Amino acid sequence: MSQHNVHESFLLYRSLKFMWLAIALVFVCILLYVLHSPLGEPSGSSWLGYTLGCISATLVIWLSWFGIRKRQYALGTTKLKVWLSAHIYFGLALVVIATLHSGFQIGWNIHSVAYVLMLLTVISGIFGIYIYARYPKLMTKNRAGLSMEEMMGQISELDQQLLEEGQRLPEEINTALLKAARETYIGGNILEKISPKRIVCPTTEARNLMETKFADMTLHDQGISKIIALLAKKTKLLRRARRDVQIKVILRIWLFFHIPLAVGLLGALFSHVLAVFFYW
Amino acid sequence: MKVIIKHLLKKTRSGGYAQRDEVIEAPSIRFGRGTECEVHLTDPRVLLFHLEITERSGEFYLTSQGDSDFQINGQISTKASIKSGDKIHLGPYDIEVLDNKEKYDGVVFTLEHSRPLGDELAALKERSNTKFTSLGLSVRGWAWLLSITIITIGILAPLTAYITKPKGGDPLDDGKRSLLAGADQIWVSGPHSSVHAHFGDRCETCHTNAFRQVINEVCSDCHNDSGHHADPSVFPNASLDGQQCQNCHKEHTGDEGLLITTERFCTNCHDDLLDVADNSKLKNVSNFDEHPQFYATLIKTHQPETFERVVIDGGKSKPIDRSNLKFSHKKHLKKHGVRHPDGTRTVLQCGFCHKPETGGVALRPISFEKHCSNCHDLRFEAQAPNRQMPHKNLSQAKDYVEGTYAEFALRGNWVEPETAIDNISSFRKLIGEEPIVTKEQKKAALEWAKSKAEEVLQGKFGRKLCGECHEIVDNQKTNDWDIAPVFIPTKWLPKSYFNHRPHRDRECTTCHNAKKSEEATDVLLPSVETCQECHGGEYTTTKVRSTCTECHSFHREDLMMPK
Numbered sequence A: 001m002s003q004h005n006v007h008e009s010f011l012l013y014r015s016l017k018f019m020w021l022a023i024a025l026v027f028v029c030i031l032l033y034v035l036h037s038p039l040g041e042p043s044g045s046s047w048l049g050y051t052l053g054c055i056s057a058t059l060v061i062w063l064s065w066f067g068i069r070k071r072q073y074a075l076g077t078t079k080l081k082v083w084l085s086a087h088i089y090f091g092l093a094l095v096v097i098a099t100l101h102s103g104f105q106i107g108w109n110i111h112s113v114a115y116v117l118m119l120l121t122v123i124s125g126i127f128g129i130y131i132y133a134r135y136p137k138l139m140t141k142n143r144a145g146l147s148m149e150e151m152m153g154q155i156s157e158l159d160q161q162l163l164e165e166g167q168r169l170p171e172e173i174n175t176a177l178l179k180a181a182r183e184t185y186i187g188g189n190i191l192e193k194i195s196p197k198r199i200v201c202p203t204t205e206a207r208n209l210m211e212t213k214f215a216d217m218t219l220h221d222q223g224i225s226k227i228i229a230l231l232a233k234k235t236k237l238l239r240r241a242r243r244d245v246q247i248k249v250i251l252r253i254w255l256f257f258h259i260p261l262a263v264g265l266l267g268a269l270f271s272h273v274l275a276v277f278f279y280w
Numbered sequence B: 001m002k003v004i005i006k007h008l009l010k011k012t013r014s015g016g017y018a019q020r021d022e023v024i025e026a027p028s029i030r031f032g033r034g035t036e037c038e039v040h041l042t043d044p045r046v047l048l049f050h051l052e053i054t055e056r057s058g059e060f061y062l063t064s065q066g067d068s069d070f071q072i073n074g075q076i077s078t079k080a081s082i083k084s085g086d087k088i089h090l091g092p093y094d095i096e097v098l099d100n101k102e103k104y105d106g107v108v109f110t111l112e113h114s115r116p117l118g119d120e121l122a123a124l125k126e127r128s129n130t131k132f133t134s135l136g137l138s139v140r141g142w143a144w145l146l147s148i149t150i151i152t153i154g155i156l157a158p159l160t161a162y163i164t165k166p167k168g169g170d171p172l173d174d175g176k177r178s179l180l181a182g183a184d185q186i187w188v189s190g191p192h193s194s195v196h197a198h199f200g201d202r203c204e205t206c207h208t209n210a211f212r213q214v215i216n217e218v219c220s221d222c223h224n225d226s227g228h229h230a231d232p233s234v235f236p237n238a239s240l241d242g243q244q245c246q247n248c249h250k251e252h253t254g255d256e257g258l259l260i261t262t263e264r265f266c267t268n269c270h271d272d273l274l275d276v277a278d279n280s281k282l283k284n285v286s287n288f289d290e291h292p293q294f295y296a297t298l299i300k301t302h303q304p305e306t307f308e309r310v311v312i313d314g315g316k317s318k319p320i321d322r323s324n325l326k327f328s329h330k331k332h333l334k335k336h337g338v339r340h341p342d343g344t345r346t347v348l349q350c351g352f353c354h355k356p357e358t359g360g361v362a363l364r365p366i367s368f369e370k371h372c373s374n375c376h377d378l379r380f381e382a383q384a385p386n387r388q389m390p391h392k393n394l395s396q397a398k399d400y401v402e403g404t405y406a407e408f409a410l411r412g413n414w415v416e417p418e419t420a421i422d423n424i425s426s427f428r429k430l431i432g433e434e435p436i437v438t439k440e441q442k443k444a445a446l447e448w449a450k451s452k453a454e455e456v457l458q459g460k461f462g463r464k465l466c467g468e469c470h471e472i473v474d475n476q477k478t479n480d481w482d483i484a485p486v487f488i489p490t491k492w493l494p495k496s497y498f499n500h501r502p503h504r505d506r507e508c509t510t511c512h513n514a515k516k517s518e519e520a521t522d523v524l525l526p527s528v529e530t531c532q533e534c535h536g537g538e539y540t541t542t543k544v545r546s547t548c549t550e551c552h553s554f555h556r557e558d559l560m561m562p563k
Helices: A003-035 A047-069 A077-102 A110-143 A148-166 A171-183 A190-194 A202-213 A222-253 A255-278 B119-127 B139-164 B180-187 B216-220 B264-270 B368-372 B394-411 B420-432 B439-458 B463-467 B528-532
Strands: B002-011 B017-025 B029-032 B051-056 B059-064 B070-072 B075-077 B079-082 B087-090 B093-098 B107-113 B295-301 B306-311 B472-475 B480-483
Touching (some): A003 A047, A047 A077, A047 A255, A110 A222, A110 A255, A148 A171, A148 B119, A171 A202, A171 A222, A222 A255, B463 B472
Antiparallel strands (some): B002 B017, B029 B051, B059 B079, B070 B075, B070 B087, B093 B107, B295 B306, B472 B480
């Protein structure tokens, strides 16, 4: 199954079965909220408020269970896809149901902390859906069949060739090529991984040097033009490799928000429920 | 096609190579790391399938696969035809095409791994950091950090505050408290109502027991006059016994939830009251547009004091205000004013007598001295023009009048109206000229004063003057007359409250038909229709929205507190 189909299927599983279920749940909740007219202000403490609160809390716990279910590899991948589809749609439904539960009351308190964490968790989840719908394809396209190992191998092989070719050329070129071979790296710190443009790359510097200062020598010296070609090839490989790292980071970084926020939400949810009944 | 590969393995001491020949016959020759390739190259820098040699009409072509390339005679290329003598770089491998076709019957080339994997790859890997496992902390680390922070702020700190705070402190004490004591503020679910905001940061004032709803005793500590809604012995359905205050009074929703003002709360029962209370005499009401007519509560008899409720609908059963006063609003509000005793005219407004009290809710009581005496004086004797009877009660007035004449007798300056000259001399004789006043003289003087007082009080400055405004009653026992006690009600509709202040922009006569009232017995309350001209029910779109609680209170202060 192609990458494209895998992505389609978690959203479109069984003709959007879970989407319709989630919409139905949201619709029923909205209908109840509209029909319900409490004597005071709408709040979490009317019978509907408690009901919506129970539904929301159950959803939060069930959605969190996905983190555990995900690791139960023995249960098979098809079933996990079903879980993911449901996870997404009921996660989105949670936003509406929890908002109704709040009765649109927001303040500086633990209850609103839980609500905001819920929103942030869902937003990071939506970001995750976007990333998983987009980046695996881009990753495959960028790699063009090469693995990181292969890309690095080719780069080091190019370095060998460049140093060999550079030996008989002016010292300035040789120095630049040596620096390019010894100091060029892929990845780097987190900012450089996310935005490879930040990397001050000695290979790019060497290429710029060749293309500006020594460009007019290409007619007379085949070695120079070869070095420029080799550097172009190396730069291209480096760009691919760095883009690969970037995509890998993007594919993972949203989880650094989604999961801690979700776990934080569990803590806040527990605090919220305790607080409500402690100072009843 | 057929190829012969001479693997140049190792340089020997003599400068030659140790070599191994390999003959391959295949439709095309693939070079690569993959095992399916005819020429299997092991260096990791070579792709799984890197290069292919094909034969077309006796010519041999090189094609690199995918994104890869090769160098032929120093030129970087992806496609090329080959001839003998060509030198090809395929990554770290060097290939040279030999001119041995005849001898070997196929393409012959040497293959040398001339740039074996050196330190470069290892060094590049060491310099590079392609893995992404943390963002300062791992995913799990962040999850722990966030949840522990939240549980500390959301549970541990407030719980500690609850446990360590002294119980039963004065909620109004504004002494400094530790920061921890306020840690349970994070549990506050919403803003306090303004009336409870002053002890807002002392949760324990109301939340006395953990995991228990706020108990009624906490509320009744201050609110000890919130009686039953209806007498529970007569209307057991409406009993509030066993109910929690907070069932209806929701705190922590600002000023909105504390009092239920929606008319539904009342009309649930009151729009068909007999359903729930078949012994009730109240009329049904569904909203203010359907409000029943007002019934004024009036004094029916003074002795003993009894009351009656009479409908104010302008019908035959006219309500009568038995105040024992006589007064015509009509006369006092004449367009051209009233005549002052000094001959001028004054145009009176309602506000001349009816002044709002400080809060503006009701009007101050009328006082004779402030509002009437300017025109209506209580002078009783032309020879004593500065003397007025006190408007306190009849016996004081009598004493005052008698005293006035006694003084005349003592001073001897009385002028008898008909026979003035004789009398002056007679009184001067009586008192002023004798050195010692005899008992008889005193007695005669007092008797004279008393008889003069009697004469005044029975005459036009007495009974008649009082009777202008007061009902006069004859006392059977003493055979004397008296002023009937005055009863001015402060409330005619005691089950509701009304605030004049918001209505101050209206003319008084908009609601009170005073200009046509000729008798003090008239009840000048407006009927419900007058109110309904401006006020409608909770959902009216054309009038002022007014729910039951605008005028009525749910709890009755006169009934006992619910248990």
